Amino acid sequence: MAQLIDDVFAAALGNPYLDQKNDQAVIDLPEALSQKKGRLILSTDSFVISPLFFPGGDIGSLAVHGTVNDLAMSGGTPLYLTAGFILEEGFPLADLQKIVHSMAQAAEEAGVQIVTGDTKVVEKGKGDGLFINTAGVGVVPQTLSLSGDKLQVGDAVLINGTIGDHGISILSQRDALGFETEIKSDSSALNGLIADMIESAPDIHCLRDPTRGGVAATLNEVAQQSGVGIVLQEKALPLKSAVIGACELLGIDPLHSANEGKVLAFCPAAQAEALLACMRQHPLGQEAALIGHVIDDPHHFVQMETSFGGRRIVDWLVGEQLPRIC
């Protein structure tokens, strides 16, 4: 095990904290914390995906992006991550090296360090190849308090780009489907984009990354938390035509499809234009769009004005996304 750690993890992820080879990482308090100008942010997430490699990423990059993004949704700055690996006996070393390398690259690009970690091996048949948990810490300024319960009637709803790419990319790789597509996962670290957004629209009420359950699940969550309704404009939704096609074919809704590099922003209508312009300046926000508004609704429904001219509910996804018969 010690050799595995040296060969694979330390070689790829090495940094002064990890290189101390202690059971913990000891880190000086960031200045903002010691001077009480900021607060600590903490988050953790586990990654149990299949397949482990997909167009646009793998479980390693996803494990970094996922936790970095969860931290960044506070409006703060992610700083350090931990990584826990649960390997199934017999997992190919070459795959592990590839995954760890991609974690290292993702961490470097996101400007965070993986400072401590853990590895366990379980018997064959007791795991699905590889599970990864990452936890992270960061700092958010005292002046910011973004939250899902802060939506106000009239707020604009924005997203930084096309919807549902990750979920469709993963589906396309599953054995049973295996359709050919050029759709790549959108997996990426959003902390850079979010730093710009906070600067341009300091009164953002909430940021959320619409991962599992898609945009529909996230909007329903925040509508309930804030006790408001949301109306989307179908015409305004940024969608890749290949994603629309795959969803038509499979009988699923892109609004239920997962994203791993998207952020939904809720801000006062007066700041929406400036925020949209700022998002579009960033490489991860070029296709940003204003997709809807927050309304007063005692039922807390998420609804959509369809391009067809009708109105419908945008509901939570129940259970797994199951394809329809005909």
Next chain:
Amino acid sequence: MKYIDEFRDGDKAQNLARAIAHDAAPGRDYYLMEFCGGHTHAIARYGLEDLLPKSVRMIHGPGCPVCVLPIGRIDAAIDLAQRPGVILCSYGDMLRVPGSGQKSLLKAKAEGADIRVVYSTLDAIQLAAQTPDKEIIFFAIGFETTTPPTAMAMRLAAQKGLKNFSVFCNHVLTPAAVRGLLASSDARLRLDGIIGPSHVSAVIGLKPYAEFSEDHHLPVVISGFEPLDVLLSVLMLMRQVNEGRAEIENEYARAVSHRGNEKAQQLMAEMFVLRDSFEWRGLGVVPNSALAIAPAYQDFDAEQRFAVQTQTVADNPACDCAEIVRGIKQPKDCKLFGKVCTPENPMGSCMVSSEGACAAYWSYGRFRA
């Protein structure tokens, strides 16, 4: 997307809505049944009811294959899946349907049964070839649309000499269901015309509907599944009603021909035989309404191979699914709707499949309630 966007055009929808409003005769109602769950889904998803005058009453028919499969057949599928050495392959939306005691295939799977979601019968064939030490049973359900693929799978299995593949056949017939509905002569069912399922007619053509126009003087319009298709079909039916005509018209001419797909019909005739009767959820026992596997292919018949016994199981007495699939009640008439029965915790089959009337109303239209 080409061939899709054209049929979801909002401006054209407004034009059709105006034409429908213009043609609606004052002082009368139009009771139009969309047979198929695909149409029910489209009506709810695109909010078509907002575009129709109040005098056009859409009645949701029994054409959701998930909704009409009786509990006894679901129990039989669960029983098959739980037998040692069996892998049961099923289309996705059968998995959540509750059988007896709220048990579903999904719950059986969680308890250890090997149940796989397939998109195509060919996936099941491939699985059978790859796992010769397991019995692969395909849980075949659906109307004439999904029947030819089942036939093709059996033919392929025969060609490949697969001994470990069989089909639990639950295929049912559209014209027989309409016949069963009309024969039930429930005075509460009012019907001025039928929107017929186009994918079924892509296989069977138009002719099997002749008895409804000739014997029952009911107009039928075979309709595509895009929202403009449905609106145009409503207009075509209204015009037939207004003019006293009862004809079989084809709105979905871009895919449906008068004679249908004769190759598929031949294949079905070769590999299936008509059952004397079959139990439908909602309609009860309907004569000549379902298919069994023909004796020449009985090696592929899971019912024979595994000696499947089906019991008749009564529905939850508070659930109105039976009356909803007969077009007598609307989802909101059911006491359970949206209270104890939701897509997360479905009491009846109409809440399970996204094509079921209750699920379509709940998921897309409950703000209207």
